[in-house]
Amino acid sequence: MEDDIPYYWKSVDWDRFIADYPPPPIYGRTHGRLSSDALYALQEQRFLARVTEAWDVPFYRRRWTEAGLQPGDISKLEHIQRIPSFNSDDLRQAIAAAPPFGDHHPFGREGFHRMPLKLQTSSGTTGMPRATLFDPIAWEAQGVQMARAFYAQGARPGDIVQITYTNSLANAAWNASTALHHWLGCVPVTCGSGVVTSTERQLEYAKAWGVNGWFTRGEYLGRIAEVAAANKFDLRQLKTKYLHSYLGPDIEGHLRRSLEEAWGAPVYDNYGTHEIGLVAFDCTAKTGKHISEDTIFVETVDIDTGESLPLGSRGSFVATSLHRSVPPFIRYDLRDVLVITEREECACGLCTRKMSTFLGRADEMVKLRGTNVFPLACQNAITKDARTTGDFICVAFYVGEGLGRREEMTVRVERRSPDIDGDSLAEDLRRALHKDLGVRVDVEIVEAGSLAEHTRMGREGKVRRLLDLRK
Numbered sequence: 375m376e377d378d379i380p381y382y383w384k385s386v387d388w389d390r391f392i393a394d395y396p397p398p399p400i401y402g403r404t405h406g407r408l409s410s411d412a413l414y415a416l417q418e419q420r421f422l423a424r425v426t427e428a429w430d431v432p433f434y435r436r437r438w439t440e441a442g443l444q445p446g447d448i449s450k451l452e453h454i455q456r457i458p459s460f461n462s463d464d465l466r467q468a469i470a471a472a473p474p475f476g477d478h479h480p481f482g483r484e485g486f487h488r489m490p491l492k493l494q495t496s497s498g499t500t501g502m503p504r505a506t507l508f509d510p511i512a513w514e515a516q517g518v519q520m521a522r523a524f525y526a527q528g529a530r531p532g533d534i535v536q537i538t539y540t541n542s543l544a545n546a547a548w549n550a551s552t553a554l555h556h557w558l559g560c561v562p563v564t565c566g567s568g569v570v571t572s573t574e575r576q577l578e579y580a581k582a583w584g585v586n587g588w589f590t591r592g593e594y595l596g597r598i599a600e601v602a603a604a605n606k607f608d609l610r611q612l613k614t615k616y617l618h619s620y621l622g623p624d625i626e627g628h629l630r631r632s633l634e635e636a637w638g639a640p641v642y643d644n645y646g647t648h649e650i651g652l653v654a655f656d657c658t659a660k661t662g663k664h665i666s667e668d669t670i671f672v673e674t675v676d677i678d679t680g681e682s683l684p685l686g687s688r689g690s691f692v693a694t695s696l697h698r699s700v701p702p703f704i705r706y707d708l709r710d711v712l713v714i715t716e717r718e719e720c721a722c723g724l725c726t727r728k729m730s731t732f733l734g735r736a737d738e739m740v741k742l743r744g745t746n747v748f749p750l751a752c753q754n755a756i757t758k759d760a761r762t763t764g765d766f767i768c769v770a771f772y773v774g775e776g777l778g779r780r781e782e783m784t785v786r787v788e789r790r791s792p793d794i795d796g797d798s799l800a801e802d803l804r805r806a807l808h809k810d811l812g813v814r815v816d817v818e819i820v821e822a823g824s825l826a827e828h829t830r831m832g833r834e835g836k837v838r839r840l841l842d843l844r845k
């Protein structure tokens with residue numbers, strides 16, 4: 375008997391897919407500007423379909439039953455808060471209990487032949503990374519989410535876009551490539567990170583091939599600018615239209631402004647996760663990031679209690695994917711701290727809820743004399759001081775014992791050169807950090823390049839900002 379191969383291009387009804395998850399420019403006149411009632415109805419219908427599927431997934435059935443829920447109890451979107459949230463620790467346990475993929479997936483290896491699947495992992499973890507499967511809908515919908523972002527930032531068919539993430543187990547480069555290639559008519563240039571293609575070569579290719587858009591981490595945009603300056607390469611000759619990036623907690627916009635100055639082009643911030651896809655994106659108005667609300671239902675919860683918070687409050691981000699069945703993600707607490715704001719008509723024509731600047735990781739919170747501090751929140755004060763390289767790491771530790779034990783944090787910051795007066799720089803940063811964090815922290819000045827082994831600046835994966843000696 376012949377094998378029945380699940381051909382990718384026959385695995386989805388593509389016309390229906392485009393109607394369900396419209397790519398640009400259709401998105402801008404359909405799901406990107408629905409009335410609140412129409413959007414709510416669409417979200418409710420998708421949410422209930424995902425909940426029905428999740429009852430057949432052991433991970434959800436077990437957790438929801440333990441919480442006293444039965445199938446049928448969740449019959450409206452407004453019931454979502456009855457469902458217990460989960461976080462990445464719960465996914466790690468699900469994998470340990472049912473290796474190697476975990477029982478949060480709707481099927482195991484025996485089902486792999488039925489549809490084309492792709493495997494990507496979380497990044498930046500020690501030990502085995504956490505694998506997540508993608509069916510064609512999950513894969514292409516995340517491509518559409520990112521295509522919407524690029525389009526809102528000025529990408530148009532025929533553009534040539536350089537991707538400086540590596541196509542690896544991590545999802546970001548694949549996602550950008552799928553968005554540009556499948557849903558925008560742009561040409562992806564898959565250079566990989568500076569580890570795969572040196573920064574000097576990246577600049578050579580960009581100039582030779584007429585690259586006019588970039589997909590690059592904020593830290594690496596700065597690194598490219600440094601290398602360009604050292605090689606007398608004028609970045610403005612590139613005619614860059616847009617820089618799609620991830621700026622982190624750039625609260626006052628210093629990082630964005632310094633990068634835009636160096637490149638002579640607009641820098642757009644975005645927020646995404648490897649499992650849920652590109653959740654939110656800047657448009658050319660740069661007044662908060664648009665949320666792709668037909669693909670995701672967003673909430674924020676109190677960091678300590680898990681209680682749902684009203685719009686406009688700072689809290690931990692809880693996401694429910696409205697398009698994913700393989701696997702479902704329902705009330706996934708991502709432990710990223712941010713603010714979600716009311717829907718409003720934007721100058722770009724979209725009408726969505728928006729997401730604030732990313733403020734920090736709930737897991738990295740340090741309690742300093744009653745104030746919650748996120749290491750990433752130091753970025754603002756440090757990047758705006760031109761005497762620093764911008765690279766820093768927070769060291770959290772305990773002092774004292776027993777009831778008198780308390781948490782302390784020292785911020786190590788690189789100065790740009792040994793000629794810079796370390797004492798006055800440290801004093802100025804102590805003052806600026808006190809203002810931003812609301813509590814005093816100590817500052818130690820170190821030499822340029824000395825933190826790279828801790829922060830992993832210039833390497834694959836996320837930059838680290840916390841050295842946690844409390845564990």
Ligand SMILES: [Zn+2]
Binds near residue numbers: 658659664720
């Ligand atoms: Zn807009």
